[in-house]
Amino acid sequence: MSLGRLAVKRSLQGIGVVWGVITVVFALRFITPGSVINAVAPLDASQETRQAIAAELGLDQPLYVQYGQYLVELVQGDMGFSYVKGQAVVTMVFERVPATLELAVAATVVAIVLSIPLGVLSATRRNSPVDYGATLFSLGGISTPNFWLGIMLILVFAVQFDVFQTSGRGATSVAVVASLVGPEPFVGTLLEWLSYITLPAIALGTYFMALITRLTRSGMLDELGKSYVRAARAKGAPEALVRYKHALRNTLIPVITVLGLQLGTLIGGAVITEAVFAWPGLGTLVIQSINLRDWPALQGCLIVIGTAFVIVNIVVDIIYGYLDPRVVYD
Amino acid sequence: MPRDESESQVDRRTLLKAVGGAAATVSVAGCGGAQNTPTEGGDDGGDEDDGETETDTPMGDGETEDTPTDDGGEESFSVGVTLGQMDSGLDPHDHAETPTNIIVSQAYEGLMGRDKEGAIIAKLATEWERVEPGTARFTLRDGVTFQNGDELTSEDVRYSIRRVETEEVGGALPQDGDLAGTGTLENVEAGDGEVTVTFGGLNPIVFQLFATNGQVMQQSWVEENGTDFINRNVNGTGPFQLTGYESGTSVSYENYGDYWGEPAAADELTMTASSESSTRVNQLLAEETDIVTNVPPQEISRVQSSDVASVNPVPSTRIIFLQMRYDLEPFSSQQFRQAMNYAVDVESIVENVLQGFGEITGQPTLSQFTGHNPDIDPYGYDPDEAERLVEESGHAGVDITLQTPIGRYLRDVEIAQAAANQIDSLSNVNCELQQREFNSLVQDVTAPNIEDRPPFTLLGWGNAEFDASQTIVPLLTSDGALSILQNEEVDSLIEEAQNESNPDEREQVLQECNQLLHDLAPWVFLHQQFSVYGVSNNVQWQPRPDELIDAWTATQN
Numbered sequence: 001m002s003l004g005r006l007a008v009k010r011s012l013q014g015i016g017v018v019w020g021v022i023t024v025v026f027a028l029r030f031i032t033p034g035s036v037i038n039a040v041a042p043l044d045a046s047q048e049t050r051q052a053i054a055a056e057l058g059l060d061q062p063l064y065v066q067y068g069q070y071l072v073e074l075v076q077g078d079m080g081f082s083y084v085k086g087q088a089v090v091t092m093v094f095e096r097v098p099a100t101l102e103l104a105v106a107a108t109v110v111a112i113v114l115s116i117p118l119g120v121l122s123a124t125r126r127n128s129p130v131d132y133g134a135t136l137f138s139l140g141g142i143s144t145p146n147f148w149l150g151i152m153l154i155l156v157f158a159v160q161f162d163v164f165q166t167s168g169r170g171a172t173s174v175a176v177v178a179s180l181v182g183p184e185p186f187v188g189t190l191l192e193w194l195s196y197i198t199l200p201a202i203a204l205g206t207y208f209m210a211l212i213t214r215l216t217r218s219g220m221l222d223e224l225g226k227s228y229v230r231a232a233r234a235k236g237a238p239e240a241l242v243r244y245k246h247a248l249r250n251t252l253i254p255v256i257t258v259l260g261l262q263l264g265t266l267i268g269g270a271v272i273t274e275a276v277f278a279w280p281g282l283g284t285l286v287i288q289s290i291n292l293r294d295w296p297a298l299q300g301c302l303i304v305i306g307t308a309f310v311i312v313n314i315v316v317d318i319i320y321g322y323l324d325p326r327v328v329y330d
Numbered sequence: 331m332p333r334d335e336s337e338s339q340v341d342r343r344t345l346l347k348a349v350g351g352a353a354a355t356v357s358v359a360g361c362g363g364a365q366n367t368p369t370e371g372g373d374d375g376g377d378e379d380d381g382e383t384e385t386d387t388p389m390g391d392g393e394t395e396d397t398p399t400d401d402g403g404e405e406s407f408s409v410g411v412t413l414g415q416m417d418s419g420l421d422p423h424d425h426a427e428t429p430t431n432i433i434v435s436q437a438y439e440g441l442m443g444r445d446k447e448g449a450i451i452a453k454l455a456t457e458w459e460r461v462e463p464g465t466a467r468f469t470l471r472d473g474v475t476f477q478n479g480d481e482l483t484s485e486d487v488r489y490s491i492r493r494v495e496t497e498e499v500g501g502a503l504p505q506d507g508d509l510a511g512t513g514t515l516e517n518v519e520a521g522d523g524e525v526t527v528t529f530g531g532l533n534p535i536v537f538q539l540f541a542t543n544g545q546v547m548q549q550s551w552v553e554e555n556g557t558d559f560i561n562r563n564v565n566g567t568g569p570f571q572l573t574g575y576e577s578g579t580s581v582s583y584e585n586y587g588d589y590w591g592e593p594a595a596a597d598e599l600t601m602t603a604s605s606e607s608s609t610r611v612n613q614l615l616a617e618e619t620d621i622v623t624n625v626p627p628q629e630i631s632r633v634q635s636s637d638v639a640s641v642n643p644v645p646s647t648r649i650i651f652l653q654m655r656y657d658l659e660p661f662s663s664q665q666f667r668q669a670m671n672y673a674v675d676v677e678s679i680v681e682n683v684l685q686g687f688g689e690i691t692g693q694p695t696l697s698q699f700t701g702h703n704p705d706i707d708p709y710g711y712d713p714d715e716a717e718r719l720v721e722e723s724g725h726a727g728v729d730i731t732l733q734t735p736i737g738r739y740l741r742d743v744e745i746a747q748a749a750a751n752q753i754d755s756l757s758n759v760n761c762e763l764q765q766r767e768f769n770s771l772v773q774d775v776t777a778p779n780i781e782d783r784p785p786f787t788l789l790g791w792g793n794a795e796f797d798a799s800q801t802i803v804p805l806l807t808s809d810g811a812l813s814i815l816q817n818e819e820v821d822s823l824i825e826e827a828q829n830e831s832n833p834d835e836r837e838q839v840l841q842e843c844n845q846l847l848h849d850l851a852p853w854v855f856l857h858q859q860f861s862v863y864g865v866s867n868n869v870q871w872q873p874r875p876d877e878l879i880d881a882w883t884a885t886q887n
Binding site: 032033034035038039040041042043044045046047049050052053055056081082084085086087088091092095096151154155158159162165166167168169275276277278280284285288291292293 | 417418419421424425426427497501502503504505506507557558560561562576577578579580602603604605606608609612613615616618767769770772773775776778791803804805810811812
């Protein structure tokens with residue numbers, strides 16, 4: 001009941017956010033030098049040709065007319081046509097979403113799998129070599145720019161040792177699942193998928209892994225010093241139970257919040273990693289669209305990214321309440 | 331409360347289990363991948379088999395290496411091409427840049443084409459002649475079919491020519507003028523197996539234009555389908571037909587069985603892009619692709635020292651120069667402009683910035699083009715003469731700023747830095763460098779009025795028509811779309827050339843014009859850019875000057 005209300009409220013806020021994004025992007029057209037005409041017409045095109053193309057794209061209209069038209073069409077579910085490619089923006093954007101989502105989830109999995117055990121380990125063995133090692137590792141992870149890490153991973157694991165693919169995207173995760181029942185061999189498809197996604201997932205996940213390791217460690221230390229832990233120990237509860245059932249569970253609450261928010265960031269912010277690995281996701285489309293001043297395509301991407309942020313936040317809120325029953329939605 | 335607790339505990343356990351399982355899978359698969367990937371690398375992106383059968387790679391396990399001849403027969407031959415940028419939609423008429431042209435040219439053809447040296451060859455027309463001064467007639471090839479199975483008609487050719495040139499057909503498209511040149515298209519007549527085209531003027535380079543531009547589409551196919559469809563599908567007459575299209579990611583072709591000409595050696599062709607040159611080189615070295623464009627000078631040795639690929643350079647049809655606006659001090663002085671030419675050491679730039687991959691120029695027309703004047707020598711590096719000329723021009727002590735785009739041309743920023751430094755080291759000129767994003771710089775460069783164009787800019791110009799006029803008209807005549815020069819003598823020489831129907835006389839006029847432009851020095855003449863391709867040892871392919879990639883000529887090694 002209250003959960004439903006929360007979802008509705010957040011969705012309305014989300015629509016507001018997306019509307020704000022569109023408005024800001026429209027305002028950007030004012031101050032951004034350059035025009036899409038330069039990406040469409042050759043440099044030596046005559047002024048007449050330029051004007052004719054501008055008219056065809058609707059660029060000769062005043063900006064508020066373009067803005068109004070865009071909003072009206074958007075409400076009807078039409079994101080318009082790309083200025084440069086002449087293709088429908090809806091298809092252009094949505095055929096990119098699976099790739100970005102897949103990479104974001106893979107990076108998050110890489111981050112969780114490594115960071116939470118590492119964080120717990122370094123908290124429970126505080127000031128031991130394990131702790132120092134983990135701290136060093138996570139500091140390194142936080143301070144390594146992920147484009148550099150990406151290039152290094154490619155050089156070592158794709159070019160030097162030829163274990164993984166340098167870039168691009170092979171089989172999709174959907175194809176991997178389909179191969180379980182379909183005619184394609186499962187192992188072959190799975191290996192192909194992994195050979196493409198592993199390096200970008202590591203490059204993208206490292207920063208978050210480092211972040212979450214730090215977060216888990218400090219949270220865990222905090223919890224382990226609390227009185228309920230002392231009470232449990234005094235009661236004679238096994239140490240494993242105290243640590244992993246009681247302390248870790250409470251530690252995970254802020255971790256989940258951060259993870260959720262980061263997943264949102266990953267969907268929108270994997271731009272550089274996607275460029276390094278030529279990963280065909282939303283990030284590469286954002287870059288291309290900005291370079292070409294292809295405003296409709298850029299807006300399409302931003303709408304999807306904004307929406308993803310909002311959805312992820314709603315989901316995080318719901319999970320939060322599930323993990324911590326004290327949280328009340330109002 | 332206890333129930334709730336146990337429930338979530340199970341969930342957490344399940345989660346941890348799942349996570350642990352995933353970790354195990356990743357590590358196991360990582361090891362498995364280590365053994366399998368070399369075999370995958372060999373088949374070059376072809377996903378038709380799982381890499382089980384292909385063991386003929388340089389990194390193979392050794393035991394199978396003695397059977398290299400095995401793969402000649404039934405095995406399919408696929409070629410991968412990696413460009414710097416993908417297409418801007420597959421409509422062959424609705425674009426004006428090289429990457430799209432490379433991609434659509436695999437399937438679309440014009441009436442005429444060019445060979446590796448740039449000479450005109452027959453494509454969909456078998457013969458062509460100028461029947462009257464402003465009228466050309468093309469005889470169409472028999473038995474040509476579009477990839478949807480329909481036969482090519484003269485109506486289709488008429489439609490395509492008009493689609494390029496007139497706004498009534500297909501709307502305003504950026505290739506306006508690509509076939510009519512500086513004149514207009516008056517009339518296109520579709521006869522029985524021939525097409526007659528009449529222009530508003532003489533159009534002296536009509537066959538040069540048709541050999542480079544004007545790909546033929548099927549009228550009914552274009553009219554029956556929407557813009558989105560035409561930009562995602564292909565229906566040409568060329569050697570390859572489309573099998574898959576992922577916008578901005580990849581374009582896949584297969585050999586078109588009913589092609590009228592000699593079929594391509596490749597059974598499959600995949601075109602992808604990666605804007606990072608280091609990524610392209612990595613793909614080449616990991617044998618994931620066969621041909622990559624624009625290997626930057628600093629990466630050349632890495633490719634050459636590998637045993638899987640080599641670089642293949644060719645002089646391109648692009649010229650790089652610094653243009654100076656004629657109406658603005660100090661560039662309004664011819665002596666000052668000449669001084670700038672003496673001040674820049676092009677030879678050292680080519681040697682040190684471009685590793686020798688560049689040809690020094692002294693006129694706007696490249697040596698492969700009609701109208702090139704072989705008697706003109708480049709200015710040469712002479713700082714003393716430069717200082718003397720600056721002194722003489724009366725602009726000693728002047729401050730100037732050179733603008734350069736970032737990453738548009740091969741090593742543009744580094745070239746501009748070197749040039750600005752050399753000018754700055756003259757005792758009587760201070761030169762600064764301003765780096766600008768290309769799209770915003772172009773906005774200024776193509777401003778409607780010459781007064782709004784930037785005073786001193788590094789620019790490059792590609793000219794795939796191989797004719798002097800295609801560079802001089804837009805860049806150096808009074809009405810040019812991005813001209814920085816207004817000179818009556820140049821204008822009248824070009825006017826004369828555009829109305830001269832005798833090719834020899836026309837060439838003479840253009841040579842005279844080039845001599846004049848050398849002396850006027852509206853540019854600091856830099857170099858002819860080279861296209862440097864990386865080519866895998868698996869394929870045999872020769873690059874061409876016009877920046878096209880004719881993948882249908884690639885053969886298996």
